Amino acid sequence: MDSRLDTAPPHAIHLRDYAPPAWLIDTVDLHVDLREEAATIRSTLAVRRNPAAASATAALDLDGQELELLAVRVDNRVLGPDDYTLTPDRLTLAGLPDQATVEITTRTRPQDNTALEGLYKSSGNYCTQCEAEGFRKITYFLDRPDVMARYTTTIEAERARYPVLLSNGNLTANGDSATEAGRHWARWEDPWPKPCYLFALVAGALVHIEDRFTTRSGREVALRIYVEPGNEAKCGHAMESLKKSMKWDEDVYGLEYDLDIFNIVAVSDFNMGAMENKSLNVFNTKYILAQPETATDTDFLGIETVVAHEYFHNWTGNRVTCRDWFQLSLKEGLTVFRDQEFSADMNSAPVKRIQDVQRLRQVQFNEDAGPTAHSVRPESYIEISNFYTPTVYEKGAEVLRMYRTLLGHAGYRKGIDLYFARHDGQAVTTDDFLAAMVEANGQKPTDPLWAQFQRWYTQAGTPVVSGEGRHDATAGTYTLTLRQTLPATPGQPDKAPQVIPVALGLLGPDGQDLPLTLEGEREAGATTRILALTEAEQSFTFVDVPQAPVPSLLRGFSAPVRLDFKQDDAALTFLMAHDSDAFNRWEAGQTLATRLILADVDARAQGGETAAPQAYIDAIAQTLARAGEDRTFAALALALPTEGYLGQQRVLVDVDGIHAARLGLRRTLARELNGAFRKAYDGNRTDGAFTITPDAMGRRALKNAALAYLMALDDAPARALCLAQYQGAATMTDAIAALALIADSAMDERASCLADFADRWKHEALVMDKWFAVQALSDRPDTLDRVRGLMEHPSFSIRNPNKVYALVGSFTANPSKFHAADGSGYAFLADTVLTLDKLNPQVASRMVKPLARWRPYDTGRQEHARAALERIVGTAGLSRDVYEIVSKSLA
């Protein structure tokens, strides 16, 4: 009855096999009857043959999984078992007229649905999750995004237990059951045709907060956020974020909301962050609930971004959707780019850009370098759930940013406008998107530049841009030579050059930007120029450059590439101090720190150690001294590159060497600049009133960055400060920052602080997630034992994704513990993945990814990892999800 593997390995689905559906579904009338024993779903479909289909005789072949089929009727005639074919994943009806009404009744057991896909229960309430292929677990259907239908949904349930009944669109009727006491029903109609992955229903004992938004053209929209009772007071920030998003989309994209109601429901059991179902977004509570006492500044910002992301999908994803799941980045890359720019506008743009790039590098570059590397528009998949990846999302967003860099803001907006003018109401491809972008600007997709641009969608891997500059003092010219290479990835041994927009500035000796004139130009141009690197190697010569400049490349991170540009430490220190591009000021510091740490890793491997040069320490002192200009920026500039990022710079990752060298540099800075860190701490205390203004958040970020340095020495004054902060914290930001440092330390109070925190917050699930995370991320030698123990803690549940991500996910993000040389981390993860896979394949598959990336380690670790992976893949009844990741990693 389910989709698990028995013996035959599952087959892959290929983009090249796409064919239009043989049938279309115009309307869907669902009747959902919810009872404690089971849910019964009666679905009435108006189907007709697709005139665009290849075959005019094909049967109606419906997807369905884990369903109990109760009845089928066609045009009111009851079908017998001989009139259809039923397999574990399809229901096939042959010999239908060209147009028919098909009525199918199925039964499911939501209370037993631990995979959290289809119809399931969370905290006693019913909810659904249909993207990508969950609708087929509710009823038999053409479960593919290019089948768009109009839905009417009637939900019936017990009134006392499930007073709130919601679905997509408008509430058109409701009442008491005519036949059974205590039951009620509600009917919802969605006027907008949509693919079934955007269907949703909710039934439960929920409370809501309400607000209104008036659109630019005067439509009054009711906004509601539904939560479990007791959480009403935690929804205010999400509601403000929603209103800001609605306004921003009108102002920046000219896009208005298209219904009179917009509902959000927050549920505590959810595999992902949130889901953009038409007018009924379902959210993980993590991205709705926030109060200063329970949520950190990062949480507040995450809520703003995710609420915006799901709202923005109403146009980019819902009004215009994907033809097939290979096109996923059509909606996700674009919507991530939109939410990134929204958050940049609401907060500090440079800070947001740095954080987005950090994330891209940490997770997407890592994916690109491993066994599951795939292009933004993948060619094939075994399980589509595995393709909600950093490549499709974050690299996809970078592709959108590059369109805008190449076409300019106005050109980009023209392209967007043409995209909606052409494709509103359609299910389309990334090629359609590219055509709209390009043609709106008077160009053609076949023009060499755009033909090359398409490779950003089709080639996997992170391009490496290397090069050097040469100043000719006599001619007064500066010549920049750049080269690009793209490493081979699984299934793609050979690659061709891509167009890489390189934003460039040249700093004069005074630190000021020079106006840039390329050879052959008559007038000086802007101080930041976009160079289109299209060849494997290319040179750009600038004139009127009397003195040797310091180049600033890839300003604002203008392309998702690794930059390997020859530049000495002095030039980097100069850029740290003077670059007008904030991103590159930060980047110069990171590049320098990376060099220092990696040099020390090598020295340590030889039994030595290297010391940080005074110039670097002075540069960090400068960063601290100027921190008041932008405190959040300063906090980011003070943070050293992560162990993960440092590891990516190496063919063979020296786990312990990197850990030790990074800690060594933190300690050196803490020792050398102790007074300055202490001053930064004292000068940015924010005890008292809580606000989430950039200034207040900046103060907290800087203060906590300083505290982290001070605690690197783990001495008595630092411990006292940290303990006092924990005990007196007015915000979760300050409390958890201190607790994380305490959890890393060998302080006597460690156990009592952790116990105190758990006691205080045991009734707040999201806060307990933080408690699990700080312990799983701890640097203490017994972290794995503690993690094992915490899996038995009453607040932990392996069925709740947030808990698994907090405890198990955080542990895998703790390199020196997860990659312990004895293989204990790998064995633990394999055990956990096997347990998880029986309950929730999507979560299991996400958790196994760090293990799948086993190659860049020494042979001892490799052997342990292989053994763990082979144990997983040798287990009977594995899900397709985990099978795909593990088999690719062993290939």
Ligand code: PHE
């Ligand atoms: N489409 C959701 C988003 O990006 C993510 C998601 C995918 C949620 C699959 C649930 C299941 O906003």
Ligand code: ZN
């Ligand atoms: Zn999305």
